[in-house]
Amino acid sequence: xxxWNIQSRAHACQACEQRFADKQAYHTxxxxxxxxxxxxxxxxxxxxxxxxxxxxxxxxxxxxxxGVYLAPPLxxxxxxxxxxxxxxxxxxxxxxxxxxxxxxxxxxxxxxxKRLLKVKEQLRREGRRIFVYEHPKxxxxxxxxxxxxxxxxxxxxxxxxxxxxxxxxxxxxxxxxAAETSAEPIIEPQATAQxxxx
Ligand SMILES: [Zn+2]
Numbered sequence: 001x002x003x004w005n006i007q008s009r010a011h012a013c014q015a016c017e018q019r020f021a022d023k024q025a026y027h028t029x030x031x032x033x034x035x036x037x038x039x040x041x042x043x044x045x046x047x048x049x050x051x052x053x054x055x056x057x058x059x060x061x062x063x064x065x066x067g068v069y070l071a072p073p074l075x076x077x078x079x080x081x082x083x084x085x086x087x088x089x090x091x092x093x094x095x096x097x098x099x100x101x102x103x104x105x106x107x108x109x110x111x112x113x114k115r116l117l118k119v120k121e122q123l124r125r126e127g128r129r130i131f132v133y134e135h136p137k138x139x140x141x142x143x144x145x146x147x148x149x150x151x152x153x154x155x156x157x158x159x160x161x162x163x164x165x166x167x168x169x170x171x172x173x174x175x176x177x178a179a180e181t182s183a184e185p186i187i188e189p190q191a192t193a194q195x196x197x198x
Contacts, residue, residue, distance in 0.1 A: 013026070014041055015046035022071035104142075
C-alpha cells in the first residue's frame with residue numbers, strides 16, 4: 001500500500017547535506033523504500049555519483065525528475081496585524097495611559113529606525129527625559145516620555161507591543177465614554193445565583 005503523503009522539497013541535498021542555492025538545479029528521485037516511495041532531493045554531483053546521472057545507468061530509483069530550487073523568502077510572512085506601529089503609536093500617545101508609556105517608547109524607536117519618525121528634541125521635565133519625535137511626512141509630533149527601561153523589562157514590553165499590534169489597545173478605563181458603547185453584556189453573578197436558587 002502506497003502512502004501518498006506530502007513530502008516537501010528539501011532545502012539541502014539529502015546526500016551531502018549541502019544547502020541548495022537559489023535557482024540551483026537539483027534532482028528528485030523517488031526510491032522504493034519498504035513499499036513507500038521516498039523522495040530524495042539531490043545536488044547534481046550526488047545525483048551522478050549515487051544514481052548514475054543522466055548518462056550513466058539509472059539505478060536504485062523508480063522515478064526521477066529535475067527541478068530548479070527557489071529559495072524561500074527570507075522572513076516568514078508576518079501575522080496579520082490589526083495595527084501598524086504608526087497607527088498604534090498614535091492611539092497610545094492620544095490615550096496617554098502610563099501603562100502604555102514603555103510600549104509607546106518602543107514603537108517610537110522602531111519607527112525611528114525605519115526613518116518614519118525623527119527625534120527633534122530631548123527635553124527634561126521634572127527630572128524625566130522627554131523625546132519629541134516628528135513624523136517627517138505629516139509634520140505630526142509625538143511626545144514620548146523616556147520610560148527608563150531596564151534590560152530585564154525589555155522582553156515583557158516587546159510582548160506587550162506584539163499583543164497591542166494584534167489586538168489594539170484596550171479602552172482607557174471603565175469610566176471612559178467608550179465603555180458606554182460597549183456591546184458586551186455584563187453578567188451579574190449574584191442575579192444568576194438567585195435565579196438558580198428559585
Ligand atoms: Zn549532494
